[in-house]
Structures are given as structure tokens and as C-alpha cells.
Amino acid sequence: MRKSLFGFMTILLGMMLLTVACSKGDTNIAIGPPASETNSVSKIILGAYGLEKGDYKEYQEGFGDAADGVQDGNIDISIGILGLPAASIESLQASVGDVVMISLSDDAIAKIEETSGYRRHTIPKDTYDFLESDVETVTAYAILMGSTDTIDDELGYELAKTMIEKASENTHAQAKQMILENALRGAEGLPIHPGAKRYYEEQGLTVDNPVAELIADESSRKNEFILGTGSQGGTYYPLGGEMASIWNKYIDGINVTNTETGASVENLSSIRDGHMDLGMTVHVPALQAVNGEAAFEGNEVPNAAFIGHIYPEVIQIVTRESAGIKSFEDLK
Numbered sequence: 001m002r003k004s005l006f007g008f009m010t011i012l013l014g015m016m017l018l019t020v021a022c023s024k025g026d027t028n029i030a031i032g033p034p035a036s037e038t039n040s041v042s043k044i045i046l047g048a049y050g051l052e053k054g055d056y057k058e059y060q061e062g063f064g065d066a067a068d069g070v071q072d073g074n075i076d077i078s079i080g081i082l083g084l085p086a087a088s089i090e091s092l093q094a095s096v097g098d099v100v101m102i103s104l105s106d107d108a109i110a111k112i113e114e115t116s117g118y119r120r121h122t123i124p125k126d127t128y129d130f131l132e133s134d135v136e137t138v139t140a141y142a143i144l145m146g147s148t149d150t151i152d153d154e155l156g157y158e159l160a161k162t163m164i165e166k167a168s169e170n171t172h173a174q175a176k177q178m179i180l181e182n183a184l185r186g187a188e189g190l191p192i193h194p195g196a197k198r199y200y201e202e203q204g205l206t207v208d209n210p211v212a213e214l215i216a217d218e219s220s221r222k223n224e225f226i227l228g229t230g231s232q233g234g235t236y237y238p239l240g241g242e243m244a245s246i247w248n249k250y251i252d253g254i255n256v257t258n259t260e261t262g263a264s265v266e267n268l269s270s271i272r273d274g275h276m277d278l279g280m281t282v283h284v285p286a287l288q289a290v291n292g293e294a295a296f297e298g299n300e301v302p303n304a305a306f307i308g309h310i311y312p313e314v315i316q317i318v319t320r321e322s323a324g325i326k327s328f329e330d331l332k
Contacts, residue, residue: 030059045079066233084314085173101316109138121138155251183200225277
């Protein structure tokens with residue numbers, strides 16, 4: 001009897017070990033679309049925990065599709081760069097009722113700050129109904145960059161002016177961040193569009209940025225402009241849609257069309273290549289783009305200039321209680 005019991009326990013233990021071994025690397029993590037800043041910062045975050053390919057399965061999804069995957073149980077963790085609060089996260093919680101937001105450890109945050117332009121940020125527990133405590137994460141700034149090939153001096157002025165002075169007509173929650181006091185957040189180190197600089201200085205702001213040189217001329221201004229945003233499930237797309245509508249309403253002779261993209265990196269690359277006139281982006285890849293670093297090494301973006309701050313971008317990492325994951329350390 002004892003031998004039989006011992007044999008059974010040995011088999012059971014073996015099965016448990018096999019299960020653990022098989023589960024290593026089976027965690028499905030949505031890290032953002034290719035050529036997006038979400039994709040880049042996700043790898044920085046995972047690297048801060050010593051996690052590499054093979055330690056998890058990556059899904060290069062926009063946050064909307066990723067949230068659907070979390071809801072369906074096909075994705076275990078979704079990493080997004082979103083405003084606070086994020087409607088997509090609130091919608092996910094309303095659907096499943098067991099959303100968990102993952103905090104980053106102090107050690108991981110220190111490593112992220114050392115290797116990127118992201119800085120520590122605390123998400124207060126009253127931001128979402130499902131939070132039981134504050135969440136520690138990192139943040140950057142969403143900004144608007146414009147092409148120096150197609151956005152002339154006067155148009156740059158009008159774009160910046162309208163962003164600030166007509167933001168109250170934008171119904172998106174993040175539009176309240178587009179105020180004069182915030183206008184130069186995320187501009188550090190970037191060339192500024194001369195038209196935007198002129199507007200901000202008229203309003204009493206001090207602008208120390210290098211001034212971009214323009215090829216664009218008002219006399220040959222086109223009528224149709226493209227604004228690169230992000231995925232429909234994120235913040236950029238709906239917010240950018242309202243920004244475009246307000247520009248079209250108040251700036252004579254232009255029509256701005258917002259388009260769904262992979263966000264930051266794709267938008268900056270498209271400005272460089274002449275496929276877009278305006279692009280929403282996190283300030284970190286914008287710096288990399290103008291300096292020819294990271295994803296832009298050997299492919300810098302010399303024709304993009306800062307036009308204005310949009311809102312603070314906060315890394316928000318969600319899973320579900322049913323996934324049983326409390327920290328990235330659980331994946332080691």
C-alpha cells in the first residue's frame with residue numbers, strides 16, 4: 001500500500017513539474033503593434049524584469065484588439081500607453097468584472113528610468129473603481145509633431161492656437177490637458193515649429209527650443225492634410241478625430257483627416273517619408289526620431305517639428321484575476 005501511494009505521489013509530482021515546465025513561456029502578452037512606442041516600451045519593461053523572447057508569447061496588437069483578447073481569455077496581459085482614466089479599460093472591467101492592474105517594482109522602474117525617457121508615475125486608486133491600492137508605473141507625454149515640408153509658418157501658428165483656445169469644444173476626456181500651462185510639456189530637446197513658437201511666445205511662454213527650418217510656404221499650401229493617430233481602441237484615434245474636426249471648423253481652407261495607424265513610430269516615419277503631415281506621438285520616440293537613435297538609427301526624421309503637448313501618457317498594464325498573475329516576477 002505504501003509503495004502504491006509512493007508511486008502515485010511520484011507520478012503526481014512528475015505531472016505537476018511537467019505542467020510548470022510546459023507553462024513557462026506560455027503567457028500571452030500584448031505588447032502593441034509593430035512600429036509603435038507601446039511595442040518599444042513593452043520590451044523595455046519586460047527587459048527590466050529580465051524577461052526575453054521565450055519567456056512569454058508576444059502578441060503585437062493595438063490596445064482595442066488586445067482588450068478583446070483579455071476579455072476572451074486569449075491574452076493574459078495587455079500593455080498600453082493611455083490617458084487616465086482609459087475608457088477601454090473601464091469598458092473591459094464592465095464586461096469581465098475582474099480586471100487587475102499590474103504595478104511595476106521599484107527596481108524595474110529604476111532600470112526603465114536609466115534606459116529611457118520614461119519617469120515614475122503613481123496611478124491613484126480612485127482612478128478606477130476596481131483598484132484596491134495605488135499603482136506604480138511610468139509615464140511620458142503625448143505630443144503633436146508636424147512636417148516642416150507641408151506645415152507652413154501661419155498654419156503651424158493656427159494649429160497650435162486652435163489646440164489651446166478651442167480645446168473646451170473637444171469632448172474627449174484628455175482634451176482638458178491641452179491648456180497653455182501644459183503647452184510645452186514634452187518639447188524638451190525637440191525642434192519647435194516656428195509658427196507654434198510665435199503663438200506660445202505671444203501668450204507669454206518662454207521657448208528655448210531650437211527652431212525648425214521650414215520648406216513649407218503658405219503661398220503653395222495644399223488643402224488636404226493627414227493626421228496620424230493610433231489604433232481605434234486607444235486614446236489617439238478618437239481624440240485625434242475630434243482635434244481634426246475642430247481644426248477644420250476654425251482654420252479656413254484646410255481639411256485634416258485623421259487616420260488609424262500603429263501610432264508613434266509609424267507616424268514619425270510617415271512624416272519623414274512624406275505620407276503624413278501631422279502625427280501624434282510619445283515624446284520619447286520623437287526625440288529618438290530627430291536624433292536618429294533606437295528604432296530610427298540610420299533613419300532619422302529631419303523634417304518633423306514640435307507643435308504642442310496633448311496629454312500625459314501613462315503605461316497601464318492589465319490582466320484578469322482568472323489569469324492568476326500579480327506581477328511580471330510571476331513569469332520568471
